[in-house]
Every structure is written in structure tokens, then in C-alpha cells.
Amino acid sequence: MTQRHRTRRVLEALQDTPVVYIHGARQTGKSPLVQAVAKGPHRARYYTLDAAAILADLVGERFRQGFVLHTGDSAVSFQKNLHALPVEYLWR
Numbered sequence: 001m002t003q004r005h006r007t008r009r010v011l012e013a014l015q016d017t018p019v020v021y022i023h024g025a026r027q028t029g030k031s032p033l034v035q036a037v038a039k040g041p042h043r044a045r046y047y048t049l050d051a052a053a054i055l056a057d058l059v060g061e062r063f064r065q066g067f068v069l070h071t072g073d074s075a076v077s078f079q080k081n082l083h084a085l086p087v088e089y090l091w092r
Contacts, residue, residue, distance in 0.1 A: 006029075006033055007033065007036065007037060007041070010022070010033065010034070010037050010042075011037065011041055011042060014037075014042050017071075018071060019070050019071065019072075021076075022034060034046060064081065065081050065082075065083075066081060066082040066083070067082075067083055067084070067085055068082075068083070068084040068085070069084075069085055069086070069087045069089075069090070070084050070085070070086060070087065071086070071087055072084075072086055073086055073088075074086065075089070
């Protein structure tokens with residue numbers, strides 16, 4: 001799949017979804033793809049969950065939990081204490 005094809009698929013997903021989760025093997029171009037889309041055709045802020053992992057490492061034992069909210073319907077764990085949760089969990 002070419003970079004142009006990947007970019008088109010991300011832009012199509014962003015038309016009706018506020019958050020697009022991109023995953024894949026290491027060193028396959030995920031970050032450059034997202035950064036290029038965020039700087040160009042779909043102006044947006046770029047955040048990496050690696051930053052949360054770095055924060056957890058910096059504060060050590062003081063880091064208790066980290067949560068990201070999304071509009072999907074399932075919870076996803078990124079590491080021991082970092083999770084993505086559906087917004088609807090706030091009202092359960």
C-alpha cells in the first residue's frame with residue numbers, strides 16, 4: 001500500500017469519525033503518516049501516546065493512571081496504567 005493510498009484512507013475515515021486509531025508494526029511509517037495528515041489536508045494537533053509513557057517514566061511511582069476518552073464502544077489498554085475508554089463510561 002502506498003503512502004498516498006494510506007493518506008486517502010485516513011482522510012476518508014476522518015470525514016465521519018473524530019478519532020482514527022492507526023496501528024501496525026514498528027518502523028512502518030505510522031507516525032510520519034499521521035504527522036503529514038495533521039500538518040496538511042486535515043489540520044489537527046498530533047499527540048503520541050509515547051508522551052504518556054514518558055510522563056509515567058518521569059514521575060515514576062506517582063503516576064497512577066492515565067485515560068484517553070474516545071467515541072468508540074470498547075476499552076483499549078496501551079500499557080499497564082494507560083487506557084482509552086469510551087466517553088459513555090463517564091455516565092455508567
